[in-house]
Amino acid sequence: MKVTTICIALCLMVLHIEGKWRPEYNEDKIGNRRYRDAANEISTRRPHYRVGDPPDHNKVIPMARYVMHNTDWASIATISILPAIQGFPFSNIKSIVDGSLANSTGVPYFYMSPLDFTSQDLSRNNRASVLVSLEQTDYCIKEKIDAEDPRCTRLMLTGKMKKVREGTPEYTFAKAALFERHPAMADFPTDHNWFVAKLKIAQIAMIDWFGGAKYIPVKDYLAYNYTGTEMIQRYNELYGKHES
Template sequence: MSRELKIVLIGLAAIVSLFLVVESTNIEDYRDWREFKEFQEFRAWKRREAAAAVAAAPRNWKSYYDYEHSKRNKPNWHRGGGHRHRVDDLNDYYYNEDDVDFYPIAEEDRHRSHGSRVGPPPIDQAALMARYIVNQAGWTSVATISSRKDIESYPFCNVISFSDGPLGNGTGIPYLFLTPLDFTAQDVFRDNRATLMMTLAQGRYCRAMNYDPMDPRCARVVFSGLIKPISIDNPDYPAAKSAVFGRHPWLAHMPKDHHFFFATLKISSIALLDTFGGPKYIELKDYLHPPQPEEI
């Protein structure tokens, strides 16, 4: 092979190598661009889903989309809670993250051991046991009737962060923080019947006692009722906000375009399983006003 031919071949090889390097860079740039475009498309899709969920909601769940930029019904507008809202619209159920700083409450809870009580109450105190489970739990399993087309009317279960107040000093009322982007809110827009379940398996007690989560002694409580939104002018709104953000402070900083709102369960049935022998059914009045430890 002549010297000139070798030089030509080496030059061609260099050109091909350079081309491959440039093409590889272009491919990487294209992949980055596609990933960015897919992310943009995903965000746009999430916004469309939120708008569709709100549009399908009944009147009292409506988003402020319908009127935030509208000039109609101006006499109905007023200021409240740090932002503009109108009565009976979903904006009344929104929180204003600038209202109160809840981090001191969260910090106080972090310094508590596991509530004010060392362990759960005796098994002959069903109402107190139910209250203890609810107060110790940080999240709940929520069962609703699915509104998804592929499983419409099937039972559907989800995990929702909730709180009934500070550890050791709860109210027994489960306060939820929901978004129309999530399964649960979409389901309750159509049918607000729901069941909530909490268990001591969520904490350290059952592990410390070597109880399997299915062991009846690893106590659980099941609530059935109707999920109801809590409006800003509702007397329960401050309690809901303090309870949820006190135990879950990061939720106070959810994106505003996700339209989170507070809700609670209007309880119609309470079933407790905390030992062998089957469930115990607790009256709502007994649950809300259980005997205090000093009264037992």
């Protein structure tokens, strides 16, 4: 009898905890769903894909833009404000886009909450480094290249994180792009005060072959006209979507 009572109590506790985490289905959440629906109505995604190989490693800027646009998440390093490690580098994983499937900008955009480690660090010191890698696709796996191998291209962007002001065309574009690539964001808890942020790039370093890092002028990187057709093909193949 005691065992049965304990089991029932534990089940009720789990349900209570889940209820606190999951937000009520309110108007804000409905608005988020509409935002997601306006961004190609993609509801699921897969961690590995391969549609078109990356550019030749000698094409430095095309390679950099390819890696940025074809990755779904990034490692972001900040200076910690946690008491036990204050002043130490601290790394976290963040979902990322650099624009919509069809409109790459090269600028990393993030959907953040003030409750997160990274946001708290950035509120004190907005300098950050962002890393993305071809390992996040399945190119390196298919080629039997280790993630640390210089042929498994990794791109490192350093700069200052800025909030994107709500109501601006950039905010509308960036939020729609984030929800398009990461539809789960529509169901994030509405009481977490989410905001859109971007990295204002100061330096770009890339390792994509033997011989050390290559440094790319920020102006040239941003000016490169990358259309992002690989991402459109990827989603067409995975989800049967077709551009009109």
